Structure formats: structure tokens, C-alpha cells
Amino acid sequence: MTKTIFEKIIDREIPANIVYEDNEVLAFMDAFPLSKGHTLVIPKRPIENIYELDDETGAKVMAAVTKVSKALRDAFNPKGLNVVQNNGSYASQSVFHLHFHLIPRYDDEYDGFNYKWDPVSEPGSDDERLEIEKHIKSKLDE
Numbered sequence: 001m002t003k004t005i006f007e008k009i010i011d012r013e014i015p016a017n018i019v020y021e022d023n024e025v026l027a028f029m030d031a032f033p034l035s036k037g038h039t040l041v042i043p044k045r046p047i048e049n050i051y052e053l054d055d056e057t058g059a060k061v062m063a064a065v066t067k068v069s070k071a072l073r074d075a076f077n078p079k080g081l082n083v084v085q086n087n088g089s090y091a092s093q094s095v096f097h098l099h100f101h102l103i104p105r106y107d108d109e110y111d112g113f114n115y116k117w118d119p120v121s122e123p124g125s126d127d128e129r130l131e132i133e134k135h136i137k138s139k140l141d142e
Helices: 005-010 055-076 126-140
Strands: 018-021 025-029 039-043 080-084 100-105
Touching: 005 025, 005 039, 018 055, 025 055, 039 055, 055 080, 055 100
Parallel strands: none
Antiparallel strands: 018 025, 025 039, 039 100, 080 100
């Protein structure tokens, strides 16, 4: 099976600017950053997406996301920070190894990230929302 680019970074087959590492997690600067400090946080174990993530690894990855986010804040004092995680090609996942983008936000001059929240539908009636809520909850019980 072919290694992903992230597995090659983990195995030190290709270079990366690694900013954090422990036994389970690696964080490195994005090779094509959207802003100063744009960093990726990944589990070292190959996990394709969030649907395959176990609770224990998830907790370790999120602890690293928090730690590196605070380091980015302290290092660069951005106006904000986006944490982005995509699953599947339709959702813009291009490397099929779970990863979290930490994107410090500055201003238009230094910010290549364009994120727009534009709802495409009405929220629905109370009954429709209740039915959706029940359906989601039923899947949590499985």
C-alpha cells in the first residue's frame, strides 16, 4: 500500500518543519500555508478520517491541537484562529490521513483563508428539527 505524504513525513522520508511531536501525534507547518504559522496536527497512526478515529487517539490529537494553538497565539498574536478538519474528497480532504489545520487569522493582507458561512436552506419547522434531532440521537445509542 502506498504511503501518504504524511506517513512519509512521520517516517522522515521527506522533510517538514516539525513544531511538536510526542509518541502519538505530530504537528508540522503546512507546506503551502494560508497564513503565517499555518500548522497541521496529525495522529502518527494512519487513520483516514474522523469516522475511523478512536476515542483515545482523538483525545491525544485534540490535546495537541490545543497545545499548538496556544503556542501559535503566543508566538504570533493573531486576531483569531480557525481549526479546520475535512473528511472525504467532497469535503475537500486531499490527503487521506486525518489532519487538523490550525490557521492563524490576521487581516486581508496576510490571510489567504476564505471561509464563508452561507446557509443554503431555512432552519425548518420545530417539528422538522425535532425529527432530525431524534434521528441523530438514535444513532448515538447504537
